Amino acid sequence: MAKKTTPKPAPEKTPKAATKKRSTLLDLSRTPAMKKLTGQAEGIYGDIKSGRRPSLRIPIRGLSNVSFSPRKGFFTIGDKVSKRTLSYQTVKPFAQSVRMMAFSKNLIETDDFASKREVYYTAKGSAKRGSEPGSAGWGPAAFKEQDESDAIMDDMEAMVGVNREQLGFIPAEQNGSVAGELIVIDIDPATGKKIEIDCTAFGRGSYSIPSRVEGLEFRTSAKFVLAVETAALFERLNGHAYWRDGKCIITAMGGVPTRANRRFVRLLADACKLPVYIFTDGDPYGYCNIYRTMKVGSGNAAHISEFFCVPHAKLIGVTPQDIRDYSLPTHPLEDKDKKRAQDAIKNDPFFKNNKPWIHALQDMVKMGVRVEQQAFAARGLNYVLETYLPEKLKRPDKMLP
Template sequence: MAEETVPDKIKRISGNIYDEIIKEEKPEVSMPLRSLSNVTYDDKIGYFELDNKFKSRTLTASTVKTFAQTLKMMALSKVLVETDDIATKRETYYVSKNWGEARFHEQVESDTVMDDVEAMFMVNREQLGFIPEEKGGDIAGKLVVIDIDSETGKELRIDCTKFGSGAYSIPITVEHLKFETNAKFILAIETAGMFQRLVKHTYWKQANCILISMGGVPTRACRRFIRRLADDKKLPVYVFTDGDPYGFLNIYRTLKVGSGNAAHINKYFCVPQATFFGITPQDIIDYKLPTHPLKEIDIKRIKDGIKNDPFVKHYKLWEKALIEMTKMKKRAEQQALAQHGLNFVMSNYLPDKLKNNKTWLP
């Protein structure tokens, strides 16, 4: 049986709402609860899997605005899909300016409604015709990406060793890409600064690897790219972030197992083969790294993680590391390695790490 298309789904749900209103009953839409409390983690599956907690939005005097906005968003999506068009999140926010009183005042509001609709239909927002603004991330190293020339329709071979001091940008959609590589591993890096250093000194050549700059929390495109590449070429993924709760829980955990916020798509956007390279709390001690005190928000994030994050609960090593960090009350940035010389990271840190998997975190 053919799967129901997005426009059909939109029509079906709207039709139900219409019928209920005509019967003078309160219409209701429901969507999975988008929260860490509604996911479970099993390392055999490898990602945060959605539980079956739902939240419903009933049409009442107080929810009428959000309800109207949700329906408007659905109508917009239907048009986009039917006309094979796309709208960025920012564009969508501007489209809403035509909605009179129901318009959004800030993009966060429209993003939240978009996320709601996405979850309601259990699809990826690209399937609704909505795309993000941000580009996916930067690549340098031993990789040839095979794309399609949008003018000629012919294959386009992009050699990621040929960008000099620059880099290849991951496109917003990555499903059609193919890969060729003989690299040994993928190194995913939090900061553009560290990525620049490694590119400048062609670390990818020295270590025979692919370097990816995530620039903070990786975008969905970046996560999907890494996932497809790693699956396709059976490559291990090493993640190199700052030694702080943001690096551990927001960047690494989201990359590896997904998030609670968009759990219905984690299946496609997780990278279960990722391993945490550093900076670990133990590294801070071992390498005598210069540190900063933990901020209140960091401590809150750690406590929150230990208490609520199914990923942390699953891995005792992570729990231990987080507790250790709370005791130290300190965090360290990737660039802190420069304390021992600008190229210490390439000459010592990364080679040490590669040699000794005991210093990694799952």
């Protein structure tokens, strides 16, 4: 590994002690994942040895098994468990889960990783290579569609109770772009040496958040992080270098933010003690799916939400009140939008007891309209960055918690 390298952008010249490194909360080593995997396997093996049908105990993933405490600020998974005892009906997914665990163990041992799609294909490999543990195909136990392998993987992640990346599985997604006065300190995969990445130096382009963000360090003089829903608005802000005047770091979530995106924003905010503002469309999807996931996590991955959310984030806009304040052009709410809002008020542990949010969602349903964040173009192309954002930043009371 250790290979001599020519000097790269010097890592040592961090002048100020602005590299506010904090404990990352998340144990990076893959040892605990390994321990949990073998622990589960021993449980199964123990059952078999004593003549019982073994069971997999998989925490139920979904809002019904999630609780939210305002004090902690993120979703925590409940103790509802689906117990899958080996039977004729469950023998296939059971076998797939066990093989998935073995595959993960192999990834950890060889310090490798695999994308969801790669896992899907690995299982389809030739079953003849039976002697090579972890990499042999699974024959009839292989997956027909990637959906199946994804579901098994998600279940396994919840079962083992660690984050997917620790198991060696990485999502192959677009994790969003970053621009602004920020230096990201990463490791060059070729040399193993630290390198500094200047997020102002991408011209009209931007820095892409990698899939594995643990261990990144940051240096910045920015005052806050602005996460926007759409790539189009990011383009506008970046195209006018809004981050320079606004003294901020901007990132595009591209819809519901991926885990890496959330983790990146969280690491960055924690490391540099920056406030985080979220800018979505003014509609139930923007609030209930995008903002909620960024702030407190998702029901589906509540077991790891603690690390994959930004509890102090706030919604800068577009709020229902903004529609009135800025006389924005709107679209009528569809039935499914209304349903989504009402559902959130009733069932979403985050919104359920959150008065300002209940008020806002009810307000929106009553108005019967939604608004897109690009609607500010109706007031002039750059109105959003010249007027709207500066005004809202001065009025934190007009943001939603």
